[in-house]
Amino acid sequence: MAAELTLDAILKIAGVGGVAAAVANQALKTGVDIATSYFGRRSDNAYSAVRCVVMLERYVQQAEAHLTETEIAFSREQTLESLPVPDPLPADINWKNFDTALSFRVLSFAAEVELAQAACDLEERETGYWIGNTEAKRLGLAAWALAVSIRKQYGLGPNHELAKLIPMLDDRDMEQARRRGKLVAERGLRRRATPPPVSD
Numbered sequence: 001m002a003a004e005l006t007l008d009a010i011l012k013i014a015g016v017g018g019v020a021a022a023v024a025n026q027a028l029k030t031g032v033d034i035a036t037s038y039f040g041r042r043s044d045n046a047y048s049a050v051r052c053v054v055m056l057e058r059y060v061q062q063a064e065a066h067l068t069e070t071e072i073a074f075s076r077e078q079t080l081e082s083l084p085v086p087d088p089l090p091a092d093i094n095w096k097n098f099d100t101a102l103s104f105r106v107l108s109f110a111a112e113v114e115l116a117q118a119a120c121d122l123e124e125r126e127t128g129y130w131i132g133n134t135e136a137k138r139l140g141l142a143a144w145a146l147a148v149s150i151r152k153q154y155g156l157g158p159n160h161e162l163a164k165l166i167p168m169l170d171d172r173d174m175e176q177a178r179r180r181g182k183l184v185a186e187r188g189l190r191r192r193a194t195p196p197p198v199s200d
Helices: 002-074 098-108 111-125 133-155 166-170 172-192
Strands: none
Touching: 002 098, 002 133, 002 166, 098 111, 098 133, 098 166, 111 133, 133 166
């Protein structure tokens, strides 16, 4: 009888232990699945963020180049007739996990460029005046602001090199004057620092 009770108690303990082990295993599997899903989403989002930022920052460079080309064309009494077009977004971005507000802004950017181009075309037809510079500046600054927002949201860090280009979009005349002044000042300092030639 004592042996049977002991065996019964052992079986009960083993049964409870088995249930506890099964629950623990299931909890562990669920935790692993959740962690895998979470880190997978983070990885997807980081990839999406990088791809979006690359496209937007390239557009910033294209917008600045457009202003330079317009200045050259104007000096030759020519006119540019098209705004820069953003690179197509890659098809492998998982927009479902990406920040909704940011994804809306990124996905609508190409349409914003198309609307601006249509406005430029209409203005040129009606008045003969090309407003592409104003639109290129506006779109370039909008692309920059969106890229900065994405970088902050996904911890990508600032782009210090491209940030140096932004004043050329924001207030081109003032920035060009500032850079010319800096260059003249640097040349003056170099001339003063160079000793005069020694004559025999």
